[in-house]
Amino acid sequence: MTAVQASSGPFHFYVQHRFESGCTSSMKLYRELLAIGYTGGYHVVNRYVLALRRGTTVPARTVVPGPRTITSWIMRRQENLSPADRTALDTVRGACPDIATADDLAKAFTDMLRHRHSHLLQDWIQKAEVTGPAPIGCFADYLRRDLPAVTAGLTLHHSSGVVESHVNRIKTIKKQMYGRASFSLLRARILIQP
Numbered sequence: 001m002t003a004v005q006a007s008s009g010p011f012h013f014y015v016q017h018r019f020e021s022g023c024t025s026s027m028k029l030y031r032e033l034l035a036i037g038y039t040g041g042y043h044v045v046n047r048y049v050l051a052l053r054r055g056t057t058v059p060a061r062t063v064v065p066g067p068r069t070i071t072s073w074i075m076r077r078q079e080n081l082s083p084a085d086r087t088a089l090d091t092v093r094g095a096c097p098d099i100a101t102a103d104d105l106a107k108a109f110t111d112m113l114r115h116r117h118s119h120l121l122q123d124w125i126q127k128a129e130v131t132g133p134a135p136i137g138c139f140a141d142y143l144r145r146d147l148p149a150v151t152a153g154l155t156l157h158h159s160s161g162v163v164e165s166h167v168n169r170i171k172t173i174k175k176q177m178y179g180r181a182s183f184s185l186l187r188a189r190i191l192i193q194p
Contacts, residue, residue, distance in 0.1 A: 011038050015045065019052045026050075065092065074103045075110075098133045105132050118154035121147075169193075 014036070015029055023029060026046040030038075033045060065073075065088060073081060073089040081089070093100040105128050112120050121143070128140035143150050170190055177186045 011036075011040075012048075015048060016052070019049065024049065024053065070099065074099075074106050101131055102133050102136055105136055113154065116154050118151050121151060121154060 011033055014033065018029055018032065023032075026049040027042070029049060030042045030045040033040075038045075070089070070092055073085055073092075078086070089103070093103060105124070108120075108124055109128075111117070112124060125140045125144050129137045129144075132140065173189050173193065174186065177189065
């Protein structure tokens, strides 16, 4: 199965997985591969299945998801993950304890934010600093340094979002005008533009 080994990693892994699950028919495996997009010939699959029967094949390398993929699984709600993504996340969690810890801490933090449970913040910070991976521990340390503001953000319904929006607009106009006009024109643009 050199064609499958060289260019079709997912097909290689699929055949090994199905063979280990009890499907040893070359023709059946070939038909299943065609259904999922395999374009090679039957003889390649048949040779590989024969090698599996003899026990002379090299185990298929599993495809390791990238950091962005794992992060997207962690940051999405569980009910929004597809069954395949849930299974893949469980596999990654089992393979790496740091990812499992990061996943648990991220879900707890997200839940705390969504439901405004400010009384859980101190416990979360302590747990993140003690058990969490280094980046999450640093994040927790920054939260501790600005604890009154973070607690206010979790408890109060007021927001500085409107002010931040105006500051962002002013900075954008300032960058557009830099070196092109006088302060009076900049002032006029800021006051006139909505």
